[in-house]
Amino acid sequence: MAIDSSSTCNRIQTQSQLIQMCILAASKSQDAIEAWRRQRRSMERMPVHLAEALLHHLLHRRLLSPSLLEVFKNSIEDFDLKGESCVDAEWMAYLGAFHFLHSLNLADCYKVNSAALWPVTGMSSLKELDLSRCSKVTDAGVRHLLSIPSLEKLCISETGVTANGVILLSSLTNLSTLDLGGLPVTDLALSSLQGLKDLQHLDLWGTKISNEGAALFKAFPRLSFLNVAWTSVTKLPDVSSLKCLNMSNCTIDSLFQGEGDKVPLETLTLSGATVSDVSLALSNVQIGCVFFLDISYSSIDSFYFLSHMGAITHLDLGSSSITDDLVEYIVSIGANLRYLSLSNTRVSSTGLGILAGHVPNLETIVLSFCSIDDTAISYLGMMPSLKVVHLSSTKVKGLIYQEIGNSTWFPSLSSLENLSYLEILELEGTHIRDAALSPLSSFRRLSFLSLGSSYLTDASLPLLTHVQKLVHLGIHNAVLTNAGLDCFSPPPALKLLDLMGCWLLTEDGIRSFHKKHPNLEVRHDLVNLMPSNKDRSVSLSPSKTTSKISLLKQQRNMPISPPRVNNSPFVDQRQKYTREELLAMQFSSTSFSSQ
Amino acid sequence: MESDSGKLKMKKEDMVKLISAEGFEFVIDKKAAMVSQTIRNMLTSPGSFAETEHGEVTFPEISTTILEKICQYFYWSLQYASFYIEVILVHIYIGHCSAHSGKETEFHIEPELTLELMMAANYLHT
Numbered sequence: 259m260a261i262d263s264s265s266t267c268n269r270i271q272t273q274s275q276l277i278q279m280c281i282l283a284a285s286k287s288q289d290a291i292e293a294w295r296r297q298r299r300s301m302e303r304m305p306v307h308l309a310e311a312l313l314h315h316l317l318h319r320r321l322l323s324p325s326l327l328e329v330f331k332n333s334i335e336d337f338d339l340k341g342e343s344c345v346d347a348e349w350m351a352y353l354g355a356f357h358f359l360h361s362l363n364l365a366d367c368y369k370v371n372s373a374a375l376w377p378v379t380g381m382s383s384l385k386e387l388d389l390s391r392c393s394k395v396t397d398a399g400v401r402h403l404l405s406i407p408s409l410e411k412l413c414i415s416e417t418g419v420t421a422n423g424v425i426l427l428s429s430l431t432n433l434s435t436l437d438l439g440g441l442p443v444t445d446l447a448l449s450s451l452q453g454l455k456d457l458q459h460l461d462l463w464g465t466k467i468s469n470e471g472a473a474l475f476k477a478f479p480r481l482s483f484l485n486v487a488w489t490s491v492t493k494l495p496d497v498s499s500l501k502c503l504n505m506s507n508c509t510i511d512s513l514f515q516g517e518g519d520k521v522p523l524e525t526l527t528l529s530g531a532t533v534s535d536v537s538l539a540l541s542n543v544q545i546g547c548v549f550f551l552d553i554s555y556s557s558i559d560s561f562y563f564l565s566h567m568g569a570i571t572h573l574d575l576g577s578s579s580i581t582d583d584l585v586e587y588i589v590s591i592g593a594n595l596r597y598l599s600l601s602n603t604r605v606s607s608t609g610l611g612i613l614a615g616h617v618p619n620l621e622t623i624v625l626s627f628c629s630i631d632d633t634a635i636s637y638l639g640m641m642p643s644l645k646v647v648h649l650s651s652t653k654v655k656g657l658i659y660q661e662i663g664n665s666t667w668f669p670s671l672s673s674l675e676n677l678s679y680l681e682i683l684e685l686e687g688t689h690i691r692d693a694a695l696s697p698l699s700s701f702r703r704l705s706f707l708s709l710g711s712s713y714l715t716d717a718s719l720p721l722l723t724h725v726q727k728l729v730h731l732g733i734h735n736a737v738l739t740n741a742g743l744d745c746f747s748p749p750p751a752l753k754l755l756d757l758m759g760c761w762l763l764t765e766d767g768i769r770s771f772h773k774k775h776p777n778l779e780v781r782h783d784l785v786n787l788m789p790s791n792k793d794r795s796v797s798l799s800p801s802k803t804t805s806k807i808s809l810l811k812q813q814r815n816m817p818i819s820p821p822r823v824n825n826s827p828f829v830d831q832r833q834k835y836t837r838e839e840l841l842a843m844q845f846s847s848t849s850f851s852s853q
Numbered sequence: 854m855e856s857d858s859g860k861l862k863m864k865k866e867d868m869v870k871l872i873s874a875e876g877f878e879f880v881i882d883k884k885a886a887m888v889s890q891t892i893r894n895m896l897t898s899p900g901s902f903a904e905t906e907h908g909e910v911t912f913p914e915i916s917t918t919i920l921e922k923i924c925q926y927f928y929w930s931l932q933y934a935s936f937y938i939e940v941i942l943v944h945i946y947i948g949h950c951s952a953h954s955g956k957e958t959e960f961h962i963e964p965e966l967t968l969e970l971m972m973a974a975n976y977l978h979t
Contacts (some may be wrong), residue, residue, distance in 0.1 A: 277974045277975060280967045284967035284971070293965040294967050296963050304971075305975055
């Protein structure tokens with residue numbers, strides 16, 4: 259839904275100011291809609307982009323009803339209803355009358371079943387249809403689709419369609435994108451699709467195809483994207499048109515064996531794959547063209563091939579067997595790297611030392627679950643383009659021992675002060691101390707900070723007040739008290755304060771903090787407080803908020819370690835307090851969270 | 854709008870006349886009219902458009918009600934738009950809308966005008 263609403267916002271934001279204001283006014287309430295509906299029975303003469311922006315905003319505001327759809331039937335080309343649980347057979351009946359509809363996204367509309375698809379029969383303008391995860395759509399639904407020969411893109415992954423339904427698709431000869439993920443597609447069913455000569459994008463993850471079916475990929479002369487993850491395919495024929503290949507969780511013997519030239523792949527995903535001999539497996543791939551490589555969780559133990567991948571910008575080695583000694587292969591291709599994940603590997607601070615200075619363009623580094631300590635942070639300071647740094651569940655304390663001058667413990671994060679692009683810093687499940695946070699106030703662009711440490715106390719809060727651009731602040735499992743929170747003045751830009759697992763805080767304490775700072779969203783195990791008047795702001799403002807938050811979410815949900823796993827050693831809270839203090843706390847905290 | 858801009862000292866060349874589909878004339882500040890990218894192009898393009906010479910633009914597609922609203926918007930935009938955007942941004946930023954600060958600066962659009970106004974705004978690039 260987050261992605262959905264942000265796309266709605268984008269649709270509005272690209273319009274000029276007066277148009278934005280008109281769309282907001284037109285979708286302010288049911289009465290407003292009635293007012294303009296009396297003036298206009300249809301949207302004829304309305305430019306498509308305006309009608310679509312209005313329609314999607316009405317949908318976003320939950321003001322769209324099937325009968326209101328009728329007004330838009332002649333002016334909509336692209337309708338995105340992904341995840342709208344209200345869409346049912348009645349909606350479909352009205353949608354069938356959309357004469358100019360080019361693209362219809364019904365993914366995750368769980369009420370849509372085979373019978374509800376009947377109205378789309380014969381929609382000759384329809385080129386793209388997404389029915390992903392509509393589990394009630396079966397082979398009978400596919401039969402309705404056969405009357406739309408113009409279809410170029412069809413997504414029916416994780417529906418109730420069987421191999422027999424897939425065989426029916428062979429008559430849709432204009433298909434260029436076909437997503438059959440998670441369906442029981444057999445080799446026989448695949449062979450019946452050989453007539454789809456325009457096919458460029460084929461998703462077959464989790465299907466029943468084997469090497470026999472895989473041999474048929476040669477029949478698709480324009481195939482450029484192929485996903486056969488989670489299948490029993492071990493060999494691929496020579497498909498020279500291929501650009502993107504996903505064979506995650508497959509056992510790979512050989513790729514593209516044949517007499518042809520090497521295949522110039524651009525993206526290669528082998529996450530979780532079992533590869534016995536990687537150099538043999540990749541011998542027919544022109545690996546110099548690959549710019550995206552994901553070999554996380556794979557069995558690959560030789561990394562020599564990396565040194566030939568000069569074009570690479572995105573490299574995921576998470577949970578692979580890479581070690582400090584092998585980091586030199588990354589160094590040799592470091593010039594173009596933008597994204598690097600080494601999470602849950604045996605790479606230590608020494609390995610980062612080898613990498614530092616060789617990755618001038620690196621923007622994202624994921625080091626979660628690595629056994630790196632504070633020395634690594636000084637090496638990160640030598641990677642000038644870093645925007646996103648994940649250091650969760652590492653041995654980082656934030657303090658480094660230095661015998662220069664009179665201060666012996668020195669905050670290691672000060673090495674990151676020079677990173678002028680740094681926006682996101684994750685330090686969950688670490689041993690970070692209060693004193694370590696002092697350099698943060700000089701981080702000019704830091705907008706997302708997530709801390710998780712049982713060593714953090716009230717003393718950390720004042721150090722966070724002056725982080726100017728901070729929007730999202732998470733402090734987890736810390737020993738914050740109501741009194742400390744009460745004195746905290748949040749940074750000026752802050753929108754969300756996440757205090758999950760701060761077990762000493764009480765609901766009353768959090769509520770009184772929220773009363774003082776009503777514009778913040780505050781999260782805690784006991785209570786989740788939204789900004790006050792939230793409903794109004796969402797309804798009135800062309801919410802940049804949503805898009806920004808979803809952006810953060812996206813960045814946060816990058817393929818990294820599980821987000822909130824906290825395997826830091828548990829510190830017995832009883833050791834930190836005297837018996838008297840604990841007794842006093844017993845009355846101030848109503849419940850102990852077990853985070 | 855004519856009475857609004859009734860400052861007699863105003864020079865003729867600082868004003869521009871916008872004519873609606875029904876022939877109603879709105880004389881407004883050139884500066885205000887320039888809020889519209891379309892009108893700006895008409896008035897400043899180097900070719901000798903009739904519009905450039907006489908300071909008159911006719912909109913056979915825009916009704917009087919809508920053109921009046923558009924003119925009001927031009928003036929509103931000059932005065933408040935940047936401020937209003939700031940207000941919206943602040944609201945987004947702090948996540949709430951204080952009705953108090955909004956009221957004086959809000960540009961009210963009657964719901965029955967929204968669609969026509971939206972199309973006119975699209976045409977005028979404003």
